[in-house]
Amino acid sequence: MSAVGSSSHVGRPRAFDMDTALEKALEVFWRKGYDGTSLSDLTEAMGINKPSLYAAFGNKEQLFLKAIEKYESRPCAFFMPALEKPTAYEVAEHMLYGAAANMATKDQPQGCVVIQGALSCSEAAAVVKEALINRRLEGQQKLLERFERAKTEGDLPASVDAETLAQYLGTVLQGMAIQANNGATSEQLRRVAEMTLLAFPRV
Amino acid sequence: MSAVGSSSHVGRPRAFDMDTALEKALEVFWRKGYDGTSLSDLTEAMGINKPSLYAAFGNKEQLFLKAIEKYESRPCAFFMPALEKPTAYEVAEHMLYGAAANMATKDQPQGCVVIQGALSCSEAAAVVKEALINRRLEGQQKLLERFERAKTEGDLPASVDAETLAQYLGTVLQGMAIQANNGATSEQLRRVAEMTLLAFPRV
DNA sequence: TGATTTTTGTACCGACTGGTATATTAATTT
DNA sequence: AAATTAATATACCAGTCGGTACAAAAATCA
Numbered sequence: 001m002s003a004v005g006s007s008s009h010v011g012r013p014r015a016f017d018m019d020t021a022l023e024k025a026l027e028v029f030w031r032k033g034y035d036g037t038s039l040s041d042l043t044e045a046m047g048i049n050k051p052s053l054y055a056a057f058g059n060k061e062q063l064f065l066k067a068i069e070k071y072e073s074r075p076c077a078f079f080m081p082a083l084e085k086p087t088a089y090e091v092a093e094h095m096l097y098g099a100a101a102n103m104a105t106k107d108q109p110q111g112c113v114v115i116q117g118a119l120s121c122s123e124a125a126a127v128v129k130e131a132l133i134n135r136r137l138e139g140q141q142k143l144l145e146r147f148e149r150a151k152t153e154g155d156l157p158a159s160v161d162a163e164t165l166a167q168y169l170g171t172v173l174q175g176m177a178i179q180a181n182n183g184a185t186s187e188q189l190r191r192v193a194e195m196t197l198l199a200f201p202r203v
Numbered sequence: 204m205s206a207v208g209s210s211s212h213v214g215r216p217r218a219f220d221m222d223t224a225l226e227k228a229l230e231v232f233w234r235k236g237y238d239g240t241s242l243s244d245l246t247e248a249m250g251i252n253k254p255s256l257y258a259a260f261g262n263k264e265q266l267f268l269k270a271i272e273k274y275e276s277r278p279c280a281f282f283m284p285a286l287e288k289p290t291a292y293e294v295a296e297h298m299l300y301g302a303a304a305n306m307a308t309k310d311q312p313q314g315c316v317v318i319q320g321a322l323s324c325s326e327a328a329a330v331v332k333e334a335l336i337n338r339r340l341e342g343q344q345k346l347l348e349r350f351e352r353a354k355t356e357g358d359l360p361a362s363v364d365a366e367t368l369a370q371y372l373g374t375v376l377q378g379m380a381i382q383a384n385n386g387a388t389s390e391q392l393r394r395v396a397e398m399t400l401l402a403f404p405r406v
Numbered sequence: 407t408g409a410t411t412t413t414t415g416t417a418c419c420g421a422c423t424g425g426t427a428t429a430t431t432a433a434t435t436t
Numbered sequence: 437a438a439a440t441t442a443a444t445a446t447a448c449c450a451g452t453c454g455g456t457a458c459a460a461a462a463a464t465c466a
Binding site: 029030031032033035036037038109111113115116117119120121122123125133136137140161164165167168170171172173174175176177178179181182183184188191192194195196198199 | 232233234235236238239240241312314316318319320322323324325326327328336339340343364367368370371373374375376377378379380381382384385386387391394395397398399401402
Binding site: 212213214215216218241242243253254257262263327 | 457
C-alpha cells in the first residue's frame, strides 16, 4: 500500500514495498529451490504481476541473487557476528548454536537457501548454482582466516590444521541444513552442536 | 543392442537394456535434480524415446524412484557393508572413508543423489522429496540401531547417547555431500573424516 | 503363413514456462 | 491545465513441460 520511497520520484508511485516483496520471493525460493519456483509462484507470493517484477528486479535469476543477499543480511544473520567472538571455540559455539536455532525454526523454511536453493539443478540455473557455491566457499574461507588468527592469538593449538578444521566445521553446519530438511528439531540440532563442540580443539 | 531377457517373450523385443538405461537416468537425476531434469534430458541420455520410457518405467516420478534404488545398490554401495563392521568405531570409519571416496570421485556426479535429488523442490516433486527424506532417516535409524548394539556389545561407552551420535554422524556424512558439490576433493573429505574420527567415542 | 503381442518412431496434446508489447493509470513537472 | 514520467493490468509470445494416440515394425504363437 505505502510506497516508502527514500525520495519522491516522478511518475506513478510503486504500489508495493520492494523490501517485503523481496522477502516473499526469498521464502518461495528457499522452500522450492530455483528450478522448482515458477514466476507464477513468485508473483502470487509477492502480490505483484510479472511486468512489475521485471521492472523492479530484472528477471528470475537477478531476483534470486537479490533474495540471497537479503537472506545473508537477515535470516542468516548469526554467521558474521559469530566470527567476531574472542576465541575459535566461541566462534564455533555461536555458529553451531546459531545454526541449530535458525535452521529448524518454524518462522521460516527449514534449512538454508544457500545450500538448498540450487544444489542439483538445470542448465538454466547454472549461474545461480555457481553463485551459491561461491557463497559457501567464502563462508568457509572466513572460518579458515578466523582460525588462523586464533592460532596466532594462542587460543587454538598450533598443532591444529586450520584448513581442515574450517572444512570440518563447514561440513557439520551444512549437514545441519540437511538435517533440518529431514525434520530435525532445534533441540536435536543443539545436541549435534554440543557433540561437535566436545571435540573442538582448545588450548 | 542386445535385449538381455531372462526368458524369451512374445512381441517385438526391447531394443535397449533397461539396466543401463536406468543408470543413465540416475546420472542425469543426480546431476540436475528431479525438477531440473526434463524428459528430453532423460530420453537423450538413455538413448530411447518417450513412449519407450513410459512403457518401461511408468513415468518420470517412478523412473526417479527406480533410479534411487539402483543408486543405493551400486554407486552408494559402501553404506550397508559398513554397518557390519565389528565395532561402532569401525562402522563410522568405513562409512566416513567410503563417503569421502565415493562422493568426490570423477567417475560419477559429485555428492549424493539421495540428498541433492529433491532437497528444495516444486509441489510436483513432493512425493520424491518425501521418499528421499525417508531414505535419509532410514539410514540414520540403521546407524542408531548399530550404535545401540555396540553399547550392549561393549565397544561403545554406555555413557554415549546413541541417538545423538547417529544424528551427528549423519550430519557429517550429509555435510560431506555438500562439500563434494562445492568441489572438495576426496583427499579433503578424507581429512574431514579423520578429524571426525579423532573425537569418536571408544571404550 | 497368418494372427497375436509388444516395442518403436512420429506426431501431437493441453498446460505451463520465462518474458514482453501495449494501453491505462497515477503521480510530478512546467 | 498540459506534458512528462513511471508503474500498473491485461493479454499475449514462442518454447518447453510431462504425457499419449496411433500406426509401422519385429518378434513369437498357432
